Amino acid sequence: MKAVRFTNWKTFPSLEEVARPTPGPGEVLLKIAGAGACHSDIAIFEQFDESMGAQLAPSYTLGHEDAGWVEELGGGVTGLAVGDACLAYGPIGCGQCPACSRGQDTYCYNAATQPYLANGLGRDGGMAEYMTVPARNLVPLGDADPVAAAPLADAGLTPYHAIKLSLPKLQGGGKTALVIGLGGLGQLAVQILTAITGATVFATDMKPEAMVEAEKFGAVPIEGGEGQVERIRELTGGQGVDAVFDFVGITPTIQVAQQVVRRQGRITIVGVAGQPTSWDFYSNPYEAELTNTYWGTIE
Ligand SMILES: [Zn+2]
Numbered sequence: 104m105k106a107v108r109f110t111n112w113k114t115f116p117s118l119e120e121v122a123r124p125t126p127g128p129g130e131v132l133l134k135i136a137g138a139g140a141c142h143s144d145i146a147i148f149e150q151f152d153e154s155m156g157a158q159l160a161p162s163y164t165l166g167h168e169d170a171g172w173v174e175e176l177g178g179g180v181t182g183l184a185v186g187d188a189c190l191a192y193g194p195i196g197c198g199q200c201p202a203c204s205r206g207q208d209t210y211c212y213n214a215a216t217q218p219y220l221a222n223g224l225g226r227d228g229g230m231a232e233y234m235t236v237p238a239r240n241l242v243p244l245g246d247a248d249p250v251a252a253a254p255l256a257d258a259g260l261t262p263y264h265a266i267k268l269s270l271p272k273l274q275g276g277g278k279t280a281l282v283i284g285l286g287g288l289g290q291l292a293v294q295i296l297t298a299i300t301g302a303t304v305f306a307t308d309m310k311p312e313a314m315v316e317a318e319k320f321g322a323v324p325i326e327g328g329e330g331q332v333e334r335i336r337e338l339t340g341g342q343g344v345d346a347v348f349d350f351v352g353i354t355p356t357i358q359v360a361q362q363v364v365r366r367q368g369r370i371t372i373v374g375v376a377g378q379p380t381s382w383d384f385y386s387n388p389y390e391a392e393l394t395n396t397y398w399g400t401i402e
């Protein structure tokens with residue numbers, strides 16, 4: 104079968120002919136319908152090096168947001184049938200610790216001793232005709248199209264998880280959210296926020312066309328640059344935003360978040376740019392939370 108292989112650090116992936124894998128005990132062979140390309144894939148082959156450690160070391164097939172149809176069941180697998188359309192939850196932990204037991208393999212207690220992080224992140228992923236995956240990682244799609252659904256495994260799940268954790272801040276009338284950074288995840292965040300909350304959703308990005316796209320999904324676009332913080336505060340009656348989601352994570356975006364969040368609000372940094380910010384007792388409004396989050400859970 105054909106597979107997109109990450110073969111060496113700082114090397115563009117290559118399309119190769121590899122053997123079709125066989126599902127082990129507890130695993131399923133998935134016939135891939137769709138595999139999303141994530142910004143992290145570019146980081147893997149352009150930026151990562153030996154310092155990332157053995158878990159991400161090449162070679163392997165890329166693709167950590169995958170969906171397809173069950174082709175073959177490994178030993179002991181029940182509850183799935185050949186032909187079922189499923190989304191594959193990417194992270195793979197030990198499967199037995201308290202975190203994995205609640206379907207949160209991202210925070211596996213034994214992550215340090217696992218041989219890989221996820222499908223397509225150290226273990227063969229879905230940019231291939233077939234992929235093996237632990238049966239517990241499969242989420243039934245019902246009649247949803249597995250081609251279109253594939254990016255939901257990361258680009259959808261990551262903002263969904265962040266938003267779910269912020270829902271207590273968005274319950275009740277007159278609440279507001281701000282999405283900073285309108286790439287793939289940010290655009291999905293706008294759609295999820297408008298679908299599952301009643302909040303007014305503000306959205307901002309340096310690219311005007313990205314804001315036009317977010318506006319189509321119900322967001323109120325806010326131009327960046329000078330006066331942005333004041334505009335947002337004015338639009339929230341001077342109170343600030345209840346829940347801010349930063350899909351960039353650079354110092355200026357985090358600072359905007361800190362300046363517009365309201366008292367008892369919440370800032371979630373989802374973007375992995377990894378830049379610092381300063382925080383002291385007086386720099387954030389009282390009881391405003393500043394947190395990060397990573398990917399999501401099977402549930
Ligand atoms: Zn990703």
Ligand SMILES: [Zn+2]
Pocket residue numbers: 196197198199200201202203204208210211212213214
């Ligand atoms: Zn675990």
